Amino acid sequence: MINYTERIALLMDDVVRRTPSLSFIKLPEIVIFGRFGRADAEGAFATCHCLTLPTSEPGYFFWKDRATGEMTRQSEWFITKSPTVRVGPTQIKYLISFVLPRFCNQSLKHSRKAEHYPGAPPWVGKLDTIVHELYHIDPEHSGLRRVKCADGSDSERSHGPHFYADVARMVKAYLASRPDPSLVGFLECDFDQLNDRFGGVAATTFRNFPSFPQRYMERCEMPATEPLVRIEPLKRPTQPELYTEDDLDIRQFTENSTRRLTRKGQHRAA
Numbered sequence: 001m002i003n004y005t006e007r008i009a010l011l012m013d014d015v016v017r018r019t020p021s022l023s024f025i026k027l028p029e030i031v032i033f034g035r036f037g038r039a040d041a042e043g044a045f046a047t048c049h050c051l052t053l054p055t056s057e058p059g060y061f062f063w064k065d066r067a068t069g070e071m072t073r074q075s076e077w078f079i080t081k082s083p084t085v086r087v088g089p090t091q092i093k094y095l096i097s098f099v100l101p102r103f104c105n106q107s108l109k110h111s112r113k114a115e116h117y118p119g120a121p122p123w124v125g126k127l128d129t130i131v132h133e134l135y136h137i138d139p140e141h142s143g144l145r146r147v148k149c150a151d152g153s154d155s156e157r158s159h160g161p162h163f164y165a166d167v168a169r170m171v172k173a174y175l176a177s178r179p180d181p182s183l184v185g186f187l188e189c190d191f192d193q194l195n196d197r198f199g200g201v202a203a204t205t206f207r208n209f210p211s212f213p214q215r216y217m218e219r220c221e222m223p224a225t226e227p228l229v230r231i232e233p234l235k236r237p238t239q240p241e242l243y244t245e246d247d248l249d250i251r252q253f254t255e256n257s258t259r260r261l262t263r264k265g266q267h268r269a270a
């Protein structure tokens, strides 16, 4: 079986080595993992998730009386935090998820990216997505890359006018650097071809699949805003606040579902 996310990680390592503007990226601080998404459904192919965003200021939810506008209830105060993810001694700063099997079938054909790649084979769309997600990593490691507007201010959007063209330039330069076909070749196969050639497609996932490390709310002690208002308790977090290598799994992805294979680092009993 092909471990698809491991192949992507190896390819990313080579891309980062050969692409000066991405050379600040440290692959060991990134976990690449799979999420499930059907190939024939609309949706994202991949996402870059940042774990270094600062904890939020304290806040609360509230309810108001529709007639009087007065606050009737408030939630407990909370802060919003990123979970900690550690693999061995390394603190993970970013997660990059690939939606499988959808990503395996991504093609330049009929995509908006095609204009940047005249004459390129369809699978280059996947390489474009891989570089795209790496390009979201902020060089100052302070979150996701901030996009500058034409006037130099920070844009609210994460993709500025030059984002797609910058990515296409890096992809073309990488391909022109003649990367080892054994690193890039797996992108030429769609999902059916991968299954035929490798006997299955597997990917790293988190143990709480289909969940994964995400921002969560943590209760904090603060005085009630209005002393007489009822306080609604917050739901306690149901997901871990700390993930380690023991929380990584390997799952096989099929067209319609996934199944857990042996856990990473866990030896199967004979």
Ligand SMILES: [Zn+2]
Pocket: 132, 136, 158, 159
């Ligand atoms: Zn993006």
